[in-house]
Amino acid sequence: MTVNKQILLASRPKGEATVDNFRLVETEVPALKDGQVLVRNHFLSLDPYMRGRMNDSKSYAQPQPLDQVMIGGTVGEVVESRHSDFKVGDKVVGMGGWQEYAVADATQPGILRKVDTSHIPLSAYLGAVGMPGVTAWYGLVKICEPGPGKTVAVSAASGAVGSVVGQLAKARGCRAVGIAGGADKCRYVVEELGFDACVDYKLHTDMKSLSTALKDACPNGIDGYFENVGGMILDAVMPRMNAFGRIAFCGMISGYNGEPIPMTYPQLILQSRLRVEGFIVSEHMDVWPEALKELGTMVATGKLKFRESVAKGIESAPEAFLGLLKGKNFGKQLVQLI
Amino acid sequence: MTVNKQILLASRPKGEATVDNFRLVETEVPALKDGQVLVRNHFLSLDPYMRGRMNDSKSYAQPQPLDQVMIGGTVGEVVESRHSDFKVGDKVVGMGGWQEYAVADATQPGILRKVDTSHIPLSAYLGAVGMPGVTAWYGLVKICEPGPGKTVAVSAASGAVGSVVGQLAKARGCRAVGIAGGADKCRYVVEELGFDACVDYKLHTDMKSLSTALKDACPNGIDGYFENVGGMILDAVMPRMNAFGRIAFCGMISGYNGEPIPMTYPQLILQSRLRVEGFIVSEHMDVWPEALKELGTMVATGKLKFRESVAKGIESAPEAFLGLLKGKNFGKQLVQLI
Numbered sequence: 001m002t003v004n005k006q007i008l009l010a011s012r013p014k015g016e017a018t019v020d021n022f023r024l025v026e027t028e029v030p031a032l033k034d035g036q037v038l039v040r041n042h043f044l045s046l047d048p049y050m051r052g053r054m055n056d057s058k059s060y061a062q063p064q065p066l067d068q069v070m071i072g073g074t075v076g077e078v079v080e081s082r083h084s085d086f087k088v089g090d091k092v093v094g095m096g097g098w099q100e101y102a103v104a105d106a107t108q109p110g111i112l113r114k115v116d117t118s119h120i121p122l123s124a125y126l127g128a129v130g131m132p133g134v135t136a137w138y139g140l141v142k143i144c145e146p147g148p149g150k151t152v153a154v155s156a157a158s159g160a161v162g163s164v165v166g167q168l169a170k171a172r173g174c175r176a177v178g179i180a181g182g183a184d185k186c187r188y189v190v191e192e193l194g195f196d197a198c199v200d201y202k203l204h205t206d207m208k209s210l211s212t213a214l215k216d217a218c219p220n221g222i223d224g225y226f227e228n229v230g231g232m233i234l235d236a237v238m239p240r241m242n243a244f245g246r247i248a249f250c251g252m253i254s255g256y257n258g259e260p261i262p263m264t265y266p267q268l269i270l271q272s273r274l275r276v277e278g279f280i281v282s283e284h285m286d287v288w289p290e291a292l293k294e295l296g297t298m299v300a301t302g303k304l305k306f307r308e309s310v311a312k313g314i315e316s317a318p319e320a321f322l323g324l325l326k327g328k329n330f331g332k333q334l335v336q337l338i
Numbered sequence: 339m340t341v342n343k344q345i346l347l348a349s350r351p352k353g354e355a356t357v358d359n360f361r362l363v364e365t366e367v368p369a370l371k372d373g374q375v376l377v378r379n380h381f382l383s384l385d386p387y388m389r390g391r392m393n394d395s396k397s398y399a400q401p402q403p404l405d406q407v408m409i410g411g412t413v414g415e416v417v418e419s420r421h422s423d424f425k426v427g428d429k430v431v432g433m434g435g436w437q438e439y440a441v442a443d444a445t446q447p448g449i450l451r452k453v454d455t456s457h458i459p460l461s462a463y464l465g466a467v468g469m470p471g472v473t474a475w476y477g478l479v480k481i482c483e484p485g486p487g488k489t490v491a492v493s494a495a496s497g498a499v500g501s502v503v504g505q506l507a508k509a510r511g512c513r514a515v516g517i518a519g520g521a522d523k524c525r526y527v528v529e530e531l532g533f534d535a536c537v538d539y540k541l542h543t544d545m546k547s548l549s550t551a552l553k554d555a556c557p558n559g560i561d562g563y564f565e566n567v568g569g570m571i572l573d574a575v576m577p578r579m580n581a582f583g584r585i586a587f588c589g590m591i592s593g594y595n596g597e598p599i600p601m602t603y604p605q606l607i608l609q610s611r612l613r614v615e616g617f618i619v620s621e622h623m624d625v626w627p628e629a630l631k632e633l634g635t636m637v638a639t640g641k642l643k644f645r646e647s648v649a650k651g652i653e654s655a656p657e658a659f660l661g662l663l664k665g666k667n668f669g670k671q672l673v674q675l676i
Contacts, residue, residue, distance in 0.1 A: 249608040
């Protein structure tokens, strides 16, 4: 028998999430039925959206059920197959969850996708060439509408999504300005990712001070803003937005614990005639092929750089996830399982 | 000589505007130069945007200069003309300002527009068939994208803009729901304007209570919301917005005194994938002909109803304007000058 270590949601957070909200269990991998595939997960993706699923509130997605394996994107290798489209050794991406092995019903279209690792590392399919990359692509291309000479700003700029936003903006002739926490991240964003500037929000304790720093970094104002954080950072960006600017709401990580994080001056939406739009990339599957083609080509040719924080072993997932919510990761947060 | 009574901006408000911010003066109407036209203003339009102009803050428009005639839309009659396009007796609409007579440089295109009063009352060109009407048309048609079966809500529903929003929405097969202050206004909105429902915000002292009332009035949620007010009303509407809903920011009258009026749950923009867009109708002159054609036809055929609050005499303008800011008007606020 094969033992499968799994992490379940044990309880819903009251305020901040803690390790006690999770529980590690060991189960036996069941025998496959016709049409099923057994995947050995190599990497688990940790993403901020998972925090929202831990709540029991009305949102765009169903809450993560209690006492079930935490949802999550995974890449791995087929180790047993009862479906003709998949053979042992195939590398696949899917929603395998926080566990070492996943049984997938391969008769459902889209559940598993085979990927080519000859030019792109397997883990990148959870980051720059995966959901975070397409998220960056959609918000930037479809909402911010970047173009030569425009200024695009993005928060959480060293992260899995933010890092792609800025590099795609640069490729479209924009000035790319990041917002990140700490000198190391800001240096990386500018020196390695090629952003034009990066503002360290940790140097600023109030909105005015941060907004002034953004003014220096964005001498021509901001035309497109990609929001991953919310709260004070959003408040500081809004006065810098140019007339007819666009704001893509991708995440508001600062509000995942359920507290309100007000937008202080919504009047600016009117005064600057902004368009503010929220989106969820899984609702725009039509753009995935186009986005993945651009992202894959850029990664394979070294034009799209990314960084990974890799925790080791399924047992490390809860701590790594809580660290992600506090910005302790540097680049895409993964858990390596093999 | 002809004496012209004018109202100037005497000082900028600190917080709430008062009558002391205005000054009445009497000047002599100057002799016309070539290309100029003298208009006797019959009606002056009072509009919430004027409050914003009284501030000295960065906004989309230049502040109203001190010691000059308050800006404002007017309709009137040509009483003297040195331009071949205009003859004495022509009815015209323009930005004549808070005064009895206005000298217009008719060589500048668009400064004066001749209007036909055979089927449409002159004053309507300041309301339903004027800037407020086109404002309603643009925000509804271009931002809210109404359609059969959708629910459209609008605040300040008995006002010059809101009343048109709801009637245009009804004409497009929508459920139209108003928000207004007081039983009289709500009754008018439903019984005379034909909205499906109207919520009296004065019956609700907190956001939750108002939001519950909106839930009853909008059993299928809200697809398009036209915002004239901001603050608690916006907070109460946002949880009622359906996925992919649209919010047109037209005005935030509750914040014109300069105080912040935070949006409490901007997370809802993300969770409900809303699009929130601010606009100023004067920046969309391309839609005016199409909008005015529909609005004019509807008024001339009795399909678009409106109501006016008419103050008498230029001296009454400051008081009437301050009342407008507090919602004391009922329908379009005008000052009749003749």
